[in-house]
Amino acid sequence: MVPDRERFEDGEAREGPILTVPHSSEKILESAESLFAASGYSGVGMRQLAVAVGLSKSSLFHHFPTKRELYAAVLDRALERMEEGLVPECEDGADPSTRLDRWIASIVGVLAEDAPMARLMMRALVDEEPFPALALDGSGREPMAFEVRLARILDRFRALLEAGIADGSFRPVSIGDAIQSTIGALVFHFASGDLGEALIGEPIFSRAAVSRRRREVSEFIRRGLVA
Amino acid sequence: MVPDRERFEDGEAREGPILTVPHSSEKILESAESLFAASGYSGVGMRQLAVAVGLSKSSLFHHFPTKRELYAAVLDRALERMEEGLVPECEDGADPSTRLDRWIASIVGVLAEDAPMARLMMRALVDEEPFPALALDGSGREPMAFEVRLARILDRFRALLEAGIADGSFRPVSIGDAIQSTIGALVFHFASGDLGEALIGEPIFSRAAVSRRRREVSEFIRRGLVA
DNA sequence: GTCTATACGATGATAGAC
């Protein structure tokens, strides 16, 4: 019940030397990511995280000065993986419709192989704070790393939609609304846990569910966008 | 800085009789709903809520025995409004395509006129806990009121999709996936706050943004589903 | 870099007066 390493704070149950293993910040970020994904920013305590990663609270604060900076680092790390999974698909000169298909397949791939990702993203986007304006100007605040990354990703998708509308392969949709609909359709499913499992009848990260999802959401979005 | 009513616990700053106004549970639920929508379950404290509603913590615990039960009541109350906004559209004998349009318009109407709703729903659906299985069987747990309500709403939408597929007006989609895509496209936008505003260039609850959203998401989903 | 120990406000919840 009581976390192992926390008992020592009370001065009781001290028994012997504890094997000290070197811990990198990466291990902290990895544990933090799954905890934040599962319970949200305020649902995770530094004590809890310390136990999960096998360190004391104080050591966590050595690696990251505040909880918020740790959270920002977690978000940035996740978006970095997302960006990496997306880059190769967007740079060649294929037609917009083909690039859209690749884009959707890449996103589904990242979300499906990286279970905490969708939940983490969904929470970050629904939480008000981190995105006072994606515009990055006007508000006196300096943008955080993961905001810049998100803006880059969305700008690339925006450019793809604009190219498709310009050459007539996509309908003349409201681009902002189209991006919102696409994000919602893509990300929500992989963030929906038990509800998703109840709706499709099997775990959402199972192989069958993922390959079906790829087909279904790809066709859904494609039909929503193409002329 | 320090909450007004909480100061008295310290035994200081006691000045005079405080006007006691009768408070109904409804007022608590209303305040709690906007707070939970803004900050999530663990992001809201009973103290904070007590200040917002103008009561002491203890009075809150008189109305609701635990924070979780208060949260469950908030979710149920919100889903109740959602259900009310949906009922008239689903019961007549129109063809599936027409009913789908009405369905989408109703959901957008509820989400747009009820600002905390989308965020509250999104958080509830992404949080693991409250939905161990929408099936309501198998798990030894008794279903909560809002789970029953959600299951009813989703079952009605499922029936609409099945009817449309059966009579050939909809494509033979995977129904679970189609529901997930539809929820994502509909709800995420109104839960996305600053990101949504940055993407569409104006507040998401402004009149212009709402009416555009209704057109855009309706066409997006319709094209994704109809044959 | 890791630990123990501590600081202090906030947390959900309870007891009991009015």
Place this chain on the structure above:
DNA sequence: GTCTATCATCGTATAGAC
């Protein structure tokens, strides 16, 4: 039904030894 007072626990964070 409302309040004051109190509780043990947890919240983030810091100080300083090794």
